[in-house]
Amino acid sequence: MKSDHFWRFSFLGYAISILPLIVLFQLLRIQTDKEQIQMFIDQGKRFSGYYHTIEPARGQIFDRYGHPIAGNKTVYEVGAELYYVRNPETIAMALSVITDADYNDVLEAASIPPSPDAVYVVLAKGVSQDQAEQLKILVDQMQITYGNRKDEDAPSLRGLMFFPYLERMYPEKSTASNLVGFVNQEREGFYGVEAYYHNMLAGKEKVVWLPTDPNLVEGLPDTPGGVSLVLTIDREIQTSMEALVDKAMKQNGAESATIVVLDPETGEIMAMATTPRMDINQYWRYAEVFPAPMPFNRAISQSYEPGSVYKVLTMATGLDLGVITPDTEFIDTGTFEIAGAIIYNWNFGAWGPQNMIGCLQHSLNTCHAWVATQIGAQNFYAYMQKFGLGRSTGIDMAGEVSGRLKVPGDDDWYEADLVTNAFGQGVAATPIQMISAISALANDGKIMTPHIVHSMISDGVQHEIGYNLAAEPITPETAHTITEMLAQSLEVESSNALVPGYRVAGKTGTGEIPTPYGYTSYLTNTSFVGWGPADDPKFLVYVWLEKPTSSIWGSEVAAPVFRQAVEKLVVLMNLPPDDIRLELLGQ
């Protein structure tokens, strides 16, 4: 009996002993198999938590008085968890009706069979809060109505997921769009302030590991939001200048129009209006509104031959060097010849004896060509470089181009260039370069670096940027003299730029447009630069109308626009007429 059962008990005993040994062996095998170790570690990690990217809110942008120019709003990413999707057609229909998503695209995405590699699919991004709410209500209603049906055709929005995130929004739509730029879906800044200050505005993303085990939960790291910016522009001035460029462009049949308003004392841009503009909330329309090679902001990204507005720089240089005075006489015979080139006046006329005020008043090319020869090429170009021409101004906006100033020694510089450059031909500059250079004349000879950001708000503290002296090309005396000469020349010619009650200094410009065959185009670039009040300039305005068809002359096209701009400016800046201002100052 005993021997009969012995082998059975022995077998059972061995079997029971071997089983733990097998388990032990398997444990040891797993512990030593590197691939399996990694697989189990990965599996453990996959289910023990998830990586979460903390994206700080992008900094806001305000105008100088705190009106919001750019902010953020919550939108949703709508996706589908493929394992739970029951009816892709219903999902495609709902999204196409409520969010304008393409039916076929959504259907294709939602119909992907679930697999370990295909768990979730994005169906629509940038879905507004209202649309997301409508979808959520629809999901609930469908669940209540059709939730119990087991047939495959039953309408169902199961599997829809909603993930909120912040998207850039611009409450002013197209206002100041050219200088603000925009942020795309990938949160990259393009053009203007958005691109220039992108890293500061965006803040620093942080990727953190969030455990699903609540016992392992830890405090999230401090992630400060992006830096907010207070711009130098005044929303009201910007809006009115934009209305003015639109009106001027339309009235004059111009290809484009640009107005830049600058505070010469500080270099602050008060307004920068140009055409075209777009609602930057719809940044995807960029290529449609700005077909290549049209620049996003002509004021900083398009150089052109400015024509006679450039003469103020030539005259200022001559005065500063002492080679001329306001009373220096020039006898205009109608032509001026140098190095084989013959210079004519704008009307091909001869104006006889003129002092320098007369030269400015009648915008005589011959006179300015003569002044340039008195200055000499070396001095002339040294001054032009001090005025900042031929290089970017350093304005804090993305997309600035540097124009072109040929200088002696360049392969394409000829002696005749000295005299043509003197009246703004053969030299290319952007409106911001021109206004920056001419700001020296309105600010005691000093050029302050033009800038668009007044202050930054970071970690609850507002930091003022301050002002930066870029150059001091002429003396204060020269600046006052040329301002007086220009104010007188406007008054004497009863210019269209004169503003009743306010004494302003300024100069018209009519620039011919070069073509591959020379200056053969019948179209021109018309400009006007002016500042006021002449005795204590508070604003400097640069107007440029590209290829107007109403008239080719700056005095007829750009000067009236300057006057209208100043009429708006003095109201918005609370600048009283000169007599009242002086009376108030005397009190």
Added chain:
Amino acid sequence: MQQLERFTQAYPQAPWRGQLQIIGLFLVVIVLLGLVAGVYLSVSARSTAIGRDIQGLQRQIRLLEQENETLKSVLADLSASRRLEKRSNEIGFVPMQVEDAIYVRVPGYSGRPPITLAPGREEPVVRASVLPDEYTESLFDWLYRQLSPYVLPLLEVQP
């Protein structure tokens, strides 16, 4: 001595006494283990519940931050210039012209300054303690302070 002998003699005669002791000891261990497990479970459950709350709050913070940004954007949209202009026109306002302006001198007013949305960088301020000495000094300090008016003049070297 006799009592001890009687006591040791009684044990072999009543083995249940020893068993009772072992059972008692075992029960004590069980109860202690139960207590420890209970306390551990309680603390662990509370910690888990709090952990869940924290996770929920973290999510709520994120949502509230987004909501905050959205509310700012709603406010920005409501105060956009085109809306203000439309409302102004509706209630009969018209844009001011140069000739409409009347200027008066306001002493001390130097024009509208740019907005201040946050305080500027503050200079470091040396903060003096507002607590009286009695709250911070030791007993010896107090004693020294009390006696010093009387003792120090005596210690001063007279010329």
